[in-house]
Amino acid sequence: xxxxxxxxxxxxxxxxxxxxxxxxxxxxxxxxxxxxxxxxxxxxxxxxxxxxxxxxxxxxxxxxxxxxxxxxxxxxxxxxxxxxxxxxxxxxxxxxxxxxxxxxx
Numbered sequence: 001x002x003x004x005x006x007x008x009x010x011x012x013x014x015x016x017x018x019x020x021x022x023x024x025x026x027x028x029x030x031x032x033x034x035x036x037x038x039x040x041x042x043x044x045x046x047x048x049x050x051x052x053x054x055x056x057x058x059x060x061x062x063x064x065x066x067x068x069x070x071x072x073x074x075x076x077x078x079x080x081x082x083x084x085x086x087x088x089x090x091x092x093x094x095x096x097x098x099x100x101x102x103x104x105x
Contacts, residue, residue: 006012014020031038072078082088089095 030036068081072081083095087095087097
């Protein structure tokens with residue numbers, strides 16, 4: 001194959017076009033090396049997904065805490081919560097904590 005035959009091929013004409021010669025390095029630069037590259041955007045998208053999951057977790061947590069606070073406005077529920085969660089007791093009262101051994105030998 002001679003240079004003249006190579007020069008007449010369509011692929012050679014496309015690859016030696018001035019616009020293609022300028023566009024290919026520009027495309028490579030924008031995809032990999034620029035500060036707004038595709039790789040950076042992928043990393044930011046992953047970080048955004050993680051933050052959205054965190055936001056939804058905390059919204060659920062806030063909803064359960066609001067429900068708990070609403071329940072604790074009743075004095076009987078408040079006393080029950082204090083006894084169960086913090087092992088508080090009234091004066092002259094004994095509390096026995098029974099722990100079950102769940103490990104089978």
